[in-house]
Amino acid sequence: MSSIIHLTNVVKEYVNGDVVTPALRGISLDIEAGEYVALMGPSGSGKSTLMHIMGFLDHATRGEYLFEGGDVSVLDDDALARMRRDRVGFVFQAFNLLPKTSVLENVSLPMMYAGVTNGERRRRAMEAIEEVGLGHRVNFLSNQLSGGEKQRVAIARAIVNDPAVIFADEPTGNLDTKSGTDVLNLLSDLNNKGRTIVMVTHETEAAEHAKRIVRMRDGQLLSDLVTHDRRTGGYNK
Amino acid sequence: MHRGDLLKTSIASILRNKARSVLTILGIVIGIAAVILMLSIGQGAQQYILNQVSNLGSDVIFIEPASGEGTNGPPDPFVEQTLTIKDATALEKSPFLEAVSAVYISSAPASHEETSKFAQIAGVDEDYLKIFPADIGFGRFLDASDVSSHAKVAVLGIKTAKDLFGDQDPIGGRIQIKNTTLRVIGVFTELGTQFFQNLDERIVIPVTTATRDIFGADNVSFISARASGDIELAKEETQFILRDRHNINNPSGDVGKDDFAVSSQSDAVATVAVVGNTLSILLASIAAISLVVGGIGIMNIMLVSVTERTREIGLRKAVGATRREILLQFLYEAVLLTSFGGVVGVALGVAVSWTSATIVAQFVDKWQYVLPPEAIFLGVLVATVVGLVFGVYPARRAAKLDPIEALRYE
Structure with a gap:
């Protein structure tokens, strides 16, 4: 399989006056198409920072980041915005849906920035909404949905531009167990259909859905464990 | 992103918070209405004064006592x-x-x-x-x-x-x-x-x-x-x-x-025109101050709106909005709000000035309702410019937000 994300010795430092705070201390990581990676670690371990860098929300201070073979460090703000728009999708803990806006419009949002025509937008949004099982909620407003439904709308929004990678940042953090499991099952389904997923979580139950678990601490990789695909009945933790 | 979509996004944001949108434009509505009212009254007064003087005919001469300065206008009781x-x-x-x-x-x-x-x-x-x-x-x-x-x-x-x-x-x-x-x-x-x-x-x-x-x-x-x-x-x-x-x-x-002064009706008309213009400028200046106050109100509420919508801005950036697209969205919002406020303000100003002219006409014979047509166009234009000027700062603030911090904002 070809490597989508290729990190070599990536360092992230926050400079505040004379004080330099290292967040990532040399991360080397490869993620290939079709993988489902859980990024685990306690708060302050750097897992979110790593996800932000991989998701084009932040720049690495040093080190090499190749995305689909291209050097990310040369991209300016606008180019990063285009990468976020076209190549990745985000799912956040707090859902971050537009308030008082319909499911259809929320899911259409990334395509609007991509300049997709109205009809095409509607068609693809409907497709994504069906895929997350919310066909009956298309015209509901975001504030009329349950937490689990909101997160499924967010997932539909993340996949609608057909990204290379979906980044999920604590996607079950604001959900009860039942809705959380639904969302995790949905992500597993998407992965089984071939989508690449990187999930940041500190919940072991959530991480168990992934096929590979990367643990971090103090800005460094602690372990990188490939668990077997459960469908093949292989080794499971 | 297409211009039309940007416009739709701005309109949707305005409509999502109707109460605040109305409050935002209130200052502009009142400011523009005040400008229209003041212009109308100023021009009405000038028209009235000119009518009073000019219907004498242009070949009428006045000789008044004078103390040397030479006067135009009504007799001065304090002159010998x-x-x-x-x-x-x-x-x-x-x-x-x-x-x-x-x-x-x-x-x-x-x-x-x-x-x-x-x-x-x-x-x-x-x-x-x-x-x-x-x-x-x-x-x-x-x-x-x-x-x-x-x-x-x-x-x-x-x-x-x-x-x-x-x-x-x-x-x-x-x-x-x-x-x-x-x-x-x-x-x-x-x-x-x-x-x-x-x-x-x-x-x-x-x-x-x-x-x-x-x-x-x-x-x-x-x-x-x-x-x-x-x-x-x-x-x-x-x-x-x-x-x-x-x-x-x-x-x-x-x-x-x-020890006397000779003047003609045309001298008087010229004086009245100067006085009338001065009056109009004075009234319009007072009204313009209310517009500046209205503009600051817009900026204030837009800044609050940017803060309130920090997470929305973060999300928009996460799904691919560029700085420019965020900037334009907020700028469009400000300009749409103020130009709409301008239209409402002009309508209100016309209604109020017409009403007041009608009332004044009850007491002052031959007082007419005057509204320079360019005032309508100017009113809307000024409101739009106010939105543009006072919308830039909040819009820039929104555009410059760091997406990571914006997404985390509670």
Whole structure:
């Protein structure tokens, strides 16, 4: 399989006056198409920072980041915005849906920035909404949905531009167990259909859905464990 | 992102928070309405003043007492009275003037039997109507013998006639001014106002009777005349005659040395135009301040809105919005809000100014509703510019937000 994300010795430092705070201390990581990676670690371990860098929300201070073979460090703000728009999708803990806006419009949002025509937008949004099982909620407003439904709308929004990678940042953090499991099952389904997923979580139950678990601490990789695909009945933790 | 989508996004954001949108534009609505109202009142006043002055006709000349500055406008009560009936008589001989009338203006209570009213008394010559045309409704106007013989006769404005005589026929009736009894020989038709005087409340009597017999005055208030040919020649001739009569040695024509001033209606119109423009500018400036205040209100609420919508901005950036797209979205919001506010403000301003003009017209005869059409266009344009100017800062703030921090914002 070809490597989508290729990190070599990536360092992230926050400079505040004379004080330099290292967040990532040399991360080397490869993620290939079709993988489902859980990024685990306690708060302050750097897992979110790593996800932000991989998701084009932040720049690495040093080190090499190749995305689909291209050097990310040369991209300016606008180019990063285009990468976020076209190549990745985000799912956040707090859902971050537009308030008082319909499911259809929320899911259409990334395509609007991509300049997709109205009809095409509607068609693809409907497709994504069906895929997350919310066909009956298309015209509901975001504030009329349950937490689990909101997160499924967010997932539909993340996949609608057909990204290379979906980044999920604590996607079950604001959900009860039942809705959380639904969302995790949905992500597993998407992965089984071939989508690449990187999930940041500190919940072991959530991480168990992934096929590979990367643990971090103090800005460094602690372990990188490939668990077997459960469908093949292989080794499971 | 397409422009249309950007516009739709901005409109959707405005509609998502209707109450705040209304509050945001309130300042602009009131500001624009105030500008329209002020412009309308200013122009209305100017129009009114010009009408008052310009319907005299352009060949009317005023000679007023003056202390050397030279004046335009109504007689100044604090200047030494220097003009006499004899001055007027001398001017009558000039071929440059076709009609001359000395005018003595005062006011006093006038009574008929038990009814009394405070009225303006105008002592004039028989040629007065040739200078200030007015129709006689009943009876006749003063004639030359009335003036020369100090006749105790009066011509009444129609309102004064009604007030004093009620349903009775005033012609031949007696009125009393101070200790003099006068016989009513005529009544004017309805005349309205001229030079800010309500002519319908006036009592016109011979200038000789007014000065010597009733008010005991040696001088007249002013002399009015109508030029027979070129008005500038008539003015020069008048100055020449009066300097000679008043023993003023003034070969250089320095009006500062004269004890009188000669002006024409066109001088008065020019003065009024300057005054009117100044008035308009003053009123518009006051209104403009309210627009600045409105603009700051917009900026304030937009800043609050940017803070409140920090996570929305973060999300938009996460799904691929560039800085420019965020900036434009917020700028569009500000401009859409203010230009809509401008339209509403213009509508409100037109309604209020029309209403106020209608009310003023009840009290001030011949007051008209005036609204310069460019004011409507300007109102909306100014509102749009206000939105643009005061929307830039909040929009830049929104565009510059760091997506990671914006997404985490609680």
